[in-house]
Amino acid sequence: MRRVLPVLVVTAAIVVIWYAASVWMNSTWTLDQAERAGETPTFGQIVADTMAQDRPLLPPPHQVAAELWELTAEKKITSKRSLVYHGWITLQATMLGFAVGAIMGIALAIGIVHSRTMDMSVMPWAIISQTVPIVAIAPMIIVLSNAVGIDGRTVPKTIISAYLSYFPVLVSMVKGLRSPDAMQLDLLRTYSASNAQTFWKLRLPASLPYFFASMKVAVAASLVGAIVGELPTGAIQGLGARMLIGSQFGEPMIMWTALFAAAILAAGLVFLVGLLERLALRLTGQGAP
Amino acid sequence: MSWILGALVFWGAAWALNAWLANSPYRGRRGTKIAVPLIFGLAVLVVWEGLVRGFGVSGVILPPPSVIWARIVLSVDILWVDFVQTFVKGALAGYLIGCAAALAVAVVIDRSPFLQQGLLPVGNFVAALPIVGIAPIMVMWFGFDWQSKAAVVVVMVFFPVLVNTVAGLAATDAMQRDLMKTYSASYVQTLVKLRLPAAMPFVFNGLKISTTLALIGAIVAEFFGSPIRGMGFRISTSVGQLALDMVWAEIAVAAVAGTAFYGVVAAVEKVVTFWHPSQRS
Known part of the structure; x- marks a missing residue:
């Protein structure tokens, strides 16, 4: 346990930084879209949007994990996308x-x-x-x-x-x-x-x-x-x-x-x-x- | 036929000469140690030339060394532009940034045992992953020019240098650290005068591994998009045009650049770690 804890903390820190970075990097696109629509999104809306873009600059971890799961476990092995x-x-x-x-x-x-x-x-x-x-x-x-x-x-x-x-x-x-x-x-x-x-x-x-x-x-x-x-x-x-x-x-x-x-x-x-x-x-x- | 025979005779003679040199009383001499591999390399080139000419292999499959050399002499300017784009701007810039960052991070996490225990396994793990895979992502983020290549190189060289440096900083033994303590040396003094010098053999291990990684990263990233210059770009387009002499010319430049890069780092290592047993014999 003593040796696992630091690794877990570091991994958790990486995930947190990753989330923060993906909000920051993907928000450019969100703000751009909002400006074109003439809206000013709240911070909460920005975060929500950056979590689920189709073509994110940096997809958040859960999006990668979900996609990975879909392409490995749920697709047929014979599929060209699997x-x-x-x-x-x-x-x-x-x-x-x-x-x-x-x-x-x-x-x-x-x-x-x-x-x-x-x-x-x-x-x-x-x-x-x-x-x-x-x-x-x-x-x-x-x-x-x-x-x-x-x-x-x-x-x-x-x-x-x-x-x-x-x-x-x-x-x-x-x-x-x-x-x-x-x-x-x-x-x-x-x-x-x-x-x-x-x-x-x-x-x-x-x-x-x-x-x-x-x-x-x-x-x-x-x-x-x-x-x-x-x-x-x-x-x-x-x-x-x-x-x-x-x-x-x-x-x-x-x-x-x-x-x-x-x-x-x-x-x-x-x-x-x-x-x-x-x-x-x-x-x-x-x-x- | 005479080409093939000549090549085979030359090969036999060169091998016999090497066998004699390697078992002669001169084998410990510096000159012999350099001459033997040189003779071997020359023999390979001669056999290559002889077999290609003897069997009439088409230049589209494998051009002989003489043709490649002629191509190198003819297109020095193109090769130089590619070299600057891929090696100086992509690989070298990324290498310097990545190594500096890794050294800095290593010194910082060395202060905290917790971070060490956490980051080392993660770093070791990441170092074994196929990091070249981030090349398309970096090209997407930083564009087609050299910045994206340098970014790939930064990530590729970071982990080997980090892992080696952290291991190196732990290489001093308790006796040596105690001695520094009796001198009432501060943390910085201990770091600069004892632990960093002691870590150097490890650090250079990482730096030497990274030289090859840097070139690989820079060239692979060019497959995902590049301006119309650069070694990777030139190679993939020349292959498309079946201009294999140009491809081999680029490979020769890449080989010389890679070897020289490694050689320079190894030479610096020799100066910095002159005290280490592996450098003294």
Whole structure:
């Protein structure tokens, strides 16, 4: 309770500020309308109007929540407006990209740990690759994969989210695979263990905590990748596409609900990875008692 | 055929040279540490050029590096205008505002344990969310020009810097704080002379993560509307015209700008946190 209270207070404060801001930002429109009608609304009327506009600059929390509920729980999943449907499209690309990225990261890390040449030549470029804004490449990846004859957007989205998610995995796995100290490595040498045995019995289990720490970052990054992959070339399915459509048609509610759906998806994924982490660490005997 | 063979031979030779360098007695030298990745990068470029020319890949799919370079040289003025619009006005302005705000907020909430316990979980949570999603909202609020891009960047860099700074301000141990107390140092003195310097490695961690986020935010926001200049704008329109050499030229500029940005922050970190073990070896 002691740790929950401050979080609750802060969250409540954010909601209050949000309400105040939406009254302030939406009131311009209300006053404008009233002036045209030749009325002078009272403060109470202004507040009431700002709470329920069709195209608010900043929709108040309950309006977003109501819209979110309508688009997820009350719409049929097959409906083109259902956020569950769009979220599912995005989630597919996210999971594919996440899997590809994680495998790539682990493979590169294994190579780097075992080959000094690879360590010296590839590692600096892996770092540089992350300073390249991948979103700049996104439109081109989509065109490229179309030119090579791949239909649909799943493949380009997967590439983008894999590109964003491999790096945290790579860095943590290099750290993790190198985390056994000299004493432990020496012990395995006295057992005359082969390189492969050292890898499977010592290095890999030792890297598990690092692996899961990076998974949380990677899954969030690959969701960003999937959303960004939906932006540039007019996709019509997926949460990113909803944001773009909302932006182009001037429908703030679509943008806000897509944003919150993406946030909820991200939170769910991170939470899931956290659960897996606890489970895996307990199974390997490394978890907190 | 000769292009492909040449490229493969060059690749093999470069890898052999790197393998030799990496296992030679010179491997600890600074020059070697820089040369090895450079040779690797050069080999990738040569293989790219060789394969594209050898297989006759159309320029609409993948132009060779030499063509891209020619395009960069030809359109320096366009690239410069885009660079100023996206990087200097959008990313850099937003980065400076966002980082300054995060540092200020971190110092303020550091005074209140209650706020710390409340804001840290919220901040950590928000830092994991896909914040790029606010880009269309910011474009709606601040218009098409660079202000909306800077606003996206401000929000994107705010939370990583905030979370890291708060963690950094807690990094001094009781002994050090007690020492300051025996000097009868005031709150401000303790903050400036002990806690802020001690927090710097953490702060720079956040600042370095934010450099990439800043560029991503600025470019993504341009997909939602921008004036007729800017890297994101140029890339999406050039893709439409199948002018892939221009796209790659912009990507090259973005890559150099991103790397340089990161490099500058890392260089400042080296100067500021010279005392930290990770900088001394």
